[in-house]
Amino acid sequence: MTQKTLLLLSFILCFQWGWSQSADSSNVNAADTIQYWKNGGSFNLNVQQVGLTNWAAGGESSLALGAIVEGFTNYEREEVVWENRAKIGYGVIRNGDNTNRFEKTDDAVILTSKYSQKFSEQILMTAAINFRTQMDEGFKLENVQGQTEKRRVLISDFMAPGYLQASLGLTYRPDNLGLTATLAPFTGRFTFVLNDSLATAGSFGVLAGERIRSEAGISLTGTFERTLMKNVELKTAYNFFSNYEKFPNTVVNIEAGLNLKVNDFIQSKINSQLIYDDDVKVTRSDGSRGRDVQLKNVITVGFVLKF
Structure with missing residues (x-):
């Protein structure tokens, strides 16, 4: 079976199955909606400022701003489960005085929708869609031979990259463990590079001059949430995808x-993210370029508003 056939089959099964099941969940009255729908979200604002004037120990002033908006709306009734989540985050930092420009430190748009039919409380058939991109241009400072100043090189933009993953498989969610795992042998993954210069360079695994790359494969996705102690929560999310043509890469x-x-309005967050994509080449700190593990660590203390 060819890659295109697998890709087409995964999308047909995913959307056809989800559409046929949605009719059952739509026949609810107002009382059912109040009872079976759960909604929520949060807004997190972080501000950090360091001001130095004639500081003998050295250093430079800085100003950092960041915000994250998250929301969810879930429906569960009898044999039907429908989960929807959205997350938008953006952050910048400026080192030195106000003549310097702000540089991006965080930028993410994540949308997820999962529609499931229960075989039991632990085993479900799931059709899922996951979309990821960013809102703003991303730059990297690189050394220029023979020059003291570094140059800013564009390495990302809105929908460059953008990722759309649709899957159909089985979900396992054991009781009282805070764990979900979805194994989907029918998974279609699209990579978008809609910026002209990045598309011409063949960034993010898309062929040079192309704008979209399609893959068919198998995926394992899920979450794990656990309260470690009072006022301390651990939340993880994972996504593994393997193209059938390159399996097991x-x-x-x-x-x-x-x-x-800290309280209902002040929280601290420690977030880490690890990415490895065999088709994506990155510029390392020593200036070399190739495949490597990508890591991001963020520690914030800020104001939180839940709704």
């Missing part, structure tokens, strides 16, 4: 975060 995306609650 695997794209890895793991996110883990500790939420430390």
Whole structure:
């Protein structure tokens, strides 16, 4: 079976099955909606400022701003489970005085929708869609031979990259463990590079001059959430994808975060993310270029508003 056939089959099964099941969940009255729908979200604002004037120990002033908006709306009734989540985050930092420009430190748009039919409380058939991109241009400072100043090189943009993953498989969610795992042998993955210069360079595994790359493969996705102690929560999310043509080479995306609650309005978060994609070449700190593990660590203390 060819890659295109597998890709087409995964999308047909995913959407046809989800559409046929949605009719059952739509026949609810107002009372059912109040009872079976759960909604929530949060807004996190972080501000950090360092001001130095005639400071003998050295250093430079800085200003950092960041915000994250997260929301979810879930429906569960009898044999039907429908989960929807959205996350938008953006952060910048400026080192030195106000003549310097702000540089991006965080930028993410993540949308997820999962529609499941229960075989039991632990085993479900799941059709899922996951979309990821960013909102703003991303730059990297690189050394220029023979010059003291570094140059800013564009390495990302809105929908460059953008990732759309649709899957159909089985979900396992054991009781009282805070764990979910979905194994989907029918998974279609699209990589978008809609910026002209990045598409011409063949960034993010898309062929030079092309804008979209399609793959068919198998995926393992899920979450793990656990309260470690009072006011300390651990939340993780993972996504493993392997193209059938390159199996067992695997794209890895793991996110883990500790939420430390001070009170209802102030929280500290420690977030880490690990990405490895065999088709993506990165510029290392020594200037060399090639495949490597990508790591991001963020520690914030800020104001939180839940709704």
